[in-house]
Amino acid sequence: xxxxxxxxxxxxxxxxxxxxxxGLASAPELRDQPKKIAIVGAGIGGTAAAYxxxxxxxxxxxxxxxxxxxxxxRLATENIAGAEYETGGAIIHPLNLHxxxxxxxxxxxxxKDVPSKMAIxxxxxxxxxxxxxxxxxxxxxxxxxxxxxLRMYMWVEGILDKFMRIYQYxxxxxxxxxxxxxxxxxxxxxFLTLANQTLEEAMMGEGFSQSFLNDIVAPVxxxxxxxxxxxxxxxxxxxxxxxxxxxxxxxxxxxxxCSGLLYHSKAELxxxxxxxxxxxxxxxxxxxxxxxYEVNYSSQSGSAHSLYDIVIVATxxxxxxxDIAFVGFSPLVPxxxxxxxxxxxxxxxxxxxxxxxxxxxxxxxxxxxxxxxTTDHKWLDIQSLSSLDPVSIPPGYxxxxxxxxxxxxxxxxxxxxxxxxSAIFASWxxxxxxxxxxxxxxxxxxxxxxPFELHEHLYYLNAMEWAASAMEMSxxxxxxxxxxxxxxxxxxxxxxxxxxxxxxxxxxx
Numbered sequence: 001x002x003x004x005x006x007x008x009x010x011x012x013x014x015x016x017x018x019x020x021x022x023g024l025a026s027a028p029e030l031r032d033q034p035k036k037i038a039i040v041g042a043g044i045g046g047t048a049a050a051y052x053x054x055x056x057x058x059x060x061x062x063x064x065x066x067x068x069x070x071x072x073x074r075l076a077t078e079n080i081a082g083a084e085y086e087t088g089g090a091i092i093h094p095l096n097l098h099x100x101x102x103x104x105x106x107x108x109x110x111x112k113d114v115p116s117k118m119a120i121x122x123x124x125x126x127x128x129x130x131x132x133x134x135x136x137x138x139x140x141x142x143x144x145x146x147x148x149x150l151r152m153y154m155w156v157e158g159i160l161d162k163f164m165r166i167y168q169y170x171x172x173x174x175x176x177x178x179x180x181x182x183x184x185x186x187x188x189x190x191f192l193t194l195a196n197q198t199l200e201e202a203m204m205g206e207g208f209s210q211s212f213l214n215d216i217v218a219p220v221x222x223x224x225x226x227x228x229x230x231x232x233x234x235x236x237x238x239x240x241x242x243x244x245x246x247x248x249x250x251x252x253x254x255x256x257x258c259s260g261l262l263y264h265s266k267a268e269l270x271x272x273x274x275x276x277x278x279x280x281x282x283x284x285x286x287x288x289x290x291x292x293y294e295v296n297y298s299s300q301s302g303s304a305h306s307l308y309d310i311v312i313v314a315t316x317x318x319x320x321x322x323d324i325a326f327v328g329f330s331p332l333v334p335x336x337x338x339x340x341x342x343x344x345x346x347x348x349x350x351x352x353x354x355x356x357x358x359x360x361x362x363x364x365x366x367x368x369x370x371x372x373x374t375t376d377h378k379w380l381d382i383q384s385l386s387s388l389d390p391v392s393i394p395p396g397y398x399x400x401x402x403x404x405x406x407x408x409x410x411x412x413x414x415x416x417x418x419x420x421x422s423a424i425f426a427s428w429x430x431x432x433x434x435x436x437x438x439x440x441x442x443x444x445x446x447x448x449x450x451p452f453e454l455h456e457h458l459y460y461l462n463a464m465e466w467a468a469s470a471m472e473m474s475x476x477x478x479x480x481x482x483x484x485x486x487x488x489x490x491x492x493x494x495x496x497x498x499x500x501x502x503x504x505x506x507x508x509x
Contacts (some may be wrong), residue, residue, distance in 0.1 A: 030489055033057050034137040034309035034357070037067045038295050040274045040324070043073025044089070045461045045474035046314035047258040048098070050265035050484030051217045064306070066274050066297055071262055073315075073452040074256030074455075075471070078432050085432045087409070087469050088346075089254055094246035097161060097167055098475035099257065103250060106260035111251040112393040120219050123380045125359035127215065129369065131432050141216075148212040152240065155206060159194075161236045162187040166476055168501055173275035175483035175496050179449040179467050182480065183234070185499045191234060195467065196445045199236025200229040219373035225469070226344040226411060228376045228447055228484040231442035238468040253391040254471070272299035277311060278327035280457065281493075295324065310485050314461040314478075316341060321437055329455055337450040339466065341437035347410040348388070349421070351428025353402045366401035381420050383411040405429075437471035452481060459485060 018298060030031040037053055039046045043066050050063050061091045070076070076088040092099050103110065139151040163186050169176075176182035183191040194202055199221065200213055208217075217240065218229050224239040225231060231239070250256055276296040281289050296305040304348050315322055319336045326333035355367045374380050387399060389409045400486040410416060410424065415433060449466040452459055464477035487495045 014257055015057065021319045025129055034061055034489060035310045036064070036306070036308070037060045037310045037312070037485075038293070038308040039063065039071065039312045040295075041065075041069035041314035041461075042071045042258065042262060042269065042473050043314065044075055044258055044473070044476050046073070046312070047071070047261035047265070047267075048311050048313055048475045048478035049461060049481060050267040051102075051261045052479050054265045054267070054483065056402050056486040057481045059266075063265060064270055064308075065262065065267050066270050066272055066295070068091075068271070068273040069270065070255075070410075072258040073437065074438055075255040075258060076434070077251075077253045077255060077391055078348055078434065080348050080430055080432060083407075084253060084392070085348060085388045085407055085409070086249070086391060087348060087432075088436065088438070091242060091247040092254070092471060093241055093244060094248065095164065096470075096472035096475075097164075098479065099472055100462070100485060102257050102475070105376060106257065108256055108260065109251045111249045111389075111391065112365060112397075113248070114389050114393060114397065115388075115400055117398075118356075118371040118373065119369040120215065121358050121380075122374065122375045123377045123386075126369075126372075126374070132205070137158055143214065145209065145212045148208050149216065152203075152204075152208065152212075152217070155203075156237050156244075158241045159187070159234075159276060164192070165501065166284045170476075170479050170483065172486075172499065172501065173479050173483060174498055175487055175494055177453055177497050178451055179463050181497050183467060185497075185501075194233035197233050198230045198444055199233045199239075202233035202236070203229075214375060217374040219384075222376060223371075223373050223411065225439055225442065226342055226383050226413060227442060232444040234436075235442050235468040238470060238473070249391070251392055256268070268296070270299070272297040272304075274324055275303075276325040276327055277313075277333075277458070279329050280307065292454070293455075293458060303374075310459075311459055312459045312481055312485070313454070315379065316437075316462045316465070317460060326454075331455045333458070338443050342439055342441040343413065344436050344438050345415050346434045346436060347362060347412065347416050348407045348430075348432040349425055349428050350405060350430035350432075351408070351409065351425040352405050353428045355402050355425060357424050365401050366403040371400060381416070382424070383413065385410050385424070440466055451483065452477075453488075457488060458483065 034057060038048050046065055050065055051326060053063060074088045077084040078087045086120060118130045119126045165186050176185065183195065203213060203217065213229050219235060220243045221227055221231055221239045223227055224242045225235065274295055274297045278294040280292045280294050282292055283289055292307045293311045294305050294307055295311060317335065318338055318341055321341060325335055328398065355362060355364050358372065360367060372385040374383055386409045388409050389399060450460055450463040453465050454460050459479055459481045462479050464473050484496065
């Protein structure tokens with residue numbers, strides 16, 4: 001396994017070092033470059049799309065990004081007691097190579113690491129408490145669950161190793177027209193099967209015990225996706241990867257990546273709500289009919305519209321999250337795709353934790369657990385409870401024990417009542433609530449993700465979320481759509497939906 005892993009990751013790393021160059025990513029152009037590109041949404045997906053589109057189409061194309069809210073989307077911070085804290089996407093995996101590249105390219109830095117300890121709460125008591133000693137943790141897990149934990153690590157690693165092939169495909173300029181084709185190229189039928197069964201079914205089929213799933217796996221899926229082990233197997237594997245070591249974040253807040261990508265791409269930010277996208281037919285200089293897209297939008301200045309050669313929708317097209325009308329398309333482009341987004345409420349509280357709520361009789365001064373995960377029980381009002389560190393760690397910073405007021409983030413499926421807050425906290429002075437429709441409600445069987453291609457040069461970036469939602473998945477989708485848009489524009493069909501990369505590269509080289 002190690003012999004297979006190193007060449008793949010070495011090639012990926014060397015390839016990513018060339019991101020600023022065209023290299024093999026784009027063949028000679030067959031037609032004039034587009035003049036104008038529109039992106040709807042300035043989250044990590046939209047801003048990454050602007051960055052990669054600039055690479056593919058060069059300096060001459062005008063790129064506009066439409067955003068109704070703040071740049072960053074679901075990457076957001078909140079000021080609590082004079083410091084900024086993450087309320088949205090908070091962690092980045094060490095193998096998230098696009099995010100690592102962005103941070104390096106933009107001159108950002110990883111946030112200083114603050115040691116943390118985890119415990120698991122079953123609604124009555126802390127059923128697992130992490131030790132400061134790694135060997136003690138391993139022995140506890142072995143005693144209770146046998147080799148399930150080590151086997152889980154190997155199972156997730158095997159899936160990640162296959163999925164990381166996407167970086168090779170993208171470095172050599174290959175794109176995919178659908179999420180299913182992308183997944184199949186990375187992991188074959190096994191990946192599609194994984195997306196069509198629950199995580200519970202997939203892991204039980206691999207021989208993992210039910211008690212291990214209930215006690216260890218479910219708390220991880222609850223903190224990362226607010227859902228149980230009945231989410232689909234692929235997103236479940238992504239969730240378990242989020243429990244790995246080496247997780248990191250961006251100094252000053254992860255949203256800084258989005259503002260940095262926006263600046264680096266030289267895209268123009270238009271603070272407006274897109275209301276409709278209409279297809280318009282125009283005659284070219286050669287006499288042929290070409291399709292343009294009229295983006296209609298509303299801002300404080302009133303309503304307006306503009307024509308674009310290419311449009312990328314980087315905001316969810318689902319009920320309650322979008323009201324964009326698609327006008328004049330044949331076949332019809334739906335304004336809302338099937339499925340729904342799952343609500344997670346993030347409540348930030350500056351207060352004093354009531355450790356007895358967790359069934360602990362410990363002296364609060366010695367209660368040093370920063371991350372409390374929860375098992376899947378109906379009587380639990382929360383999904384997780386975490387002691388937060390500011391997005392910028394000051395010199396000499398040490399996380400406060402539970403005997404002192406601190407900033408805590410509570411994930412829950414519904415807003416917390418005063419009674420629930422009083423149970424969790426002995427006292428508080430600040431409460432800030434953010435209701436996120438943060439990720440899809442993952443309930444297999446997988447009946448097909450929304451398409452990447454809505455029309456000839458109209459694309460949907462958030463289709464990738466229905467495989468798995470994460471910062472890196474959005475960045476991967478952005479890179480894929482930049483390549484796909486380039487290849488479709490220049491008629492480079494051999495660069496789309498190809499598998500067996502090594503075989504193809506031997507033929508090309």
